[in-house]
Amino acid sequence: MGKLTSVEELASLRAKIQSSQDSNRMRITVCGDTGCRANGSIEVARELARELAKCRPQTAVELKISGCPGFCQKGPVVLVHPPGIFYREVGRENRRRDAYDIIDKTVIGGGVVERLLYTDPHTKKTIANYDDVPFRARQMRIALQNNGRVNPDSIEDYIAVGGYAALARVLTMDPEEVIDQVKRSGLRGRGGAGFPTGVKWALCRKAEDRSMRYVICNGDEGDPGAFMDRSLMEGDPHSLVEGLTIGAYAIARGICPAEGHFYIRAEYPFAVQTIRCALKQAENMGLLGDNIIGTDFSFHVRVKEGAGAFVCGEETALIASIEGRRGMPRTRPPFPAQSGLWGKPTNINNVETWANIPRIINNGPEWYAGIGTEKSKGTKVFSLAGKVRNCGLIEVPMGTTLREIVFDIGGGIPDGKEVKAVQTGGPSGGCIPAELLDLPVDYEKLAEAGSIMGSGGLVVLDEETCMVDIARYFLEFTRSESCGKCNPCRLGIRQMHRIVEDICAGKGRPGDIELLEELAVAVKKGSLCGLGQTAPNPVLTTIKYFRDEYEEHVLRRRCPAKKCPGLFGYEINEETCKGCGLCLKHCPAGAVTGELKQPHVIDTEKCTGCGACFEKCAFKAIRKV
Secondary structure (H helix, E strand, O other): OOOOOOHHHHHHHHHHHHHHOOOOOEEEEEEOOHHHHHOOHHHHHHHHHHHHHHOOOOOOEEEEEEOOOOOHHHOOOEEEEOOOEEEOOOOOOOHHHHHHHHHHHHHHOOOOOHHHOEEOOOOOOEEOEHHHOHHHHOOOOOOOOOOOOOOOOOHHHHHHOOOOHHHHHHOOOOHHHHHHHHHHHOOEOOOOOOOEHHHHHHHHHOOOOOOOEEEEEEEOOOOOOOOHHHHHHHHOHHHHHHHHHHHHHHHHOOOOOEEEEEEEEOOOHHHHHHHHHHHHHHHHOOOOEOOHHHOOOOEEEEEEEEOOOHHHHOHHHHHHHHOOOOOOOOOOOOOOOOOOHHHOOEEEEEHHHHHHHHHHHHHOHHHHHOOEOOOOEOEEEEEEEEOOOOOEEEEEEOOOEHHHHHHHHOOOOHHHOOEEEEEEOHHHOEEEEHHHOOOEOOHHHHHHOOOOOOOOEEEEEEOOOOHHHHHHHHHHHHHHHOOOOOHHHHHHHHHHHHHHHHHHOOOOOOOHHHHHHHHHHHHHHHOOOHHHHHOOHHHHHHHHHHHHHHHHHHHOOOOOOOOOOOOOOEEEOOOOOOOOOHHHHHOOOOOEEOOOOOOOEEOOOOOOOOOHHHHHOOOOOEEEO
């Protein structure tokens, strides 16, 4: 297929592709996201293809790989359209059997494979249609609308669902009008800071230097447990290419040339591969590169693989990395909009922000501004993880409460336990207690609670979580990821981590809690970049909402959640102990004694608290005390 030379040719191609697609034709879509691939989804697709090939006469079924439809915990996921049957955990036990049954019972027989359907944990009823599964039904997908719908390696698939229509429209508009639409939509940067996207674009366009503009997609997703950006890059890469190109047009058109960069951490090899493929396809079709769709606007994009430093999520550190220098932030001003990559005006937005741009252009700014809250417009993508029944990728309108996310979408806490807190914003976010679950999720409300939106990590913590240990974990992460350039971050986080480690080890001293609060304020105020300025959030919020746990650790040498070794012990219940000897056999300290088939005893003086006996006991006769 040659290069498109006009908007009319693009529209004609879209009509041709759509007319060749029979909406009534059965389609089997297999999730090809990294998570599902790790569980064997590509092998499942091969088995399905083999079974389809055996059908006589040949069954008219389209089989394709797609991006992540969201329910990652239940992967490999297979969707059959129509009517939208959702099969979960396909091939985990027997790939060949599952593939055979899907073809035999669904494709040929028109029925369903009951054992592969989702079972609602509350009603115990099986649900066949994905749109009826509570996890999916309560979402509103805008950025994620094509995930699970298109083949990420097919530009034709993307064009068929309206892809590049926004770019075609923008190429006929005044750049200032494009920026105005983004402003009126109320879109704020989804990378964490929440700065108004349209304002950011306008600042870059107005920069004095008129020799070059750089436009960057920040795909350096480093939060533990976060996979929103990865899934978008792997599942809908053309929406990002389109969004980036629209941004370049709005910022540079009529002023100077523009160049784009995708900055993606090297730990995302499949995302890098998918983006490179999308860039090549777009350029081959004339939707990127020289004279886009026959106009005089040209835009080329490169891919830069980052080394995986968390601090490179910060704009100036990311710029340094692209330039070949060590990824370290610098003081601002000047801001990247005035002096960024190679000293030229530069605009950086994260993956989710760029994915929203074509949707806003296609549907209008008023449509987007009508979703969400007064100051936080649109939807937000979260990676829902932790102690919750339904983990995965979700997208909800701004203003949705934490309770709705945890219980209506997440399905609540497993094993009959209670929610204790929700951690938002990754390692730089805060822990919000259960009593604030009715808090609407938007930039302002989260900030009031002491947390941040961040890029979208959302971890649910249950009653067995030690909040002091959670603070220690996130401090350990930010301590190791600090670039070390400024003293408050390098030394302050290290000192905070040492104090919290001592508290968890039973070595806390009176005054440590107050010292932590004092250090946290100093680190926030004195740090150069967002890493240091937000790193104390987990400590400050856990002290604010769970101070009693800190006091138990420090004053009573006790961990209420029984998670911190040294602050609890083990004992054997004589009534339930069968005397099997497993605990004695696996105790490395020789702290367990007893005769075979007689109740055993743990010597608390010798016990190191390693938990080996607790893990090995087959009769649950050992408990934490």
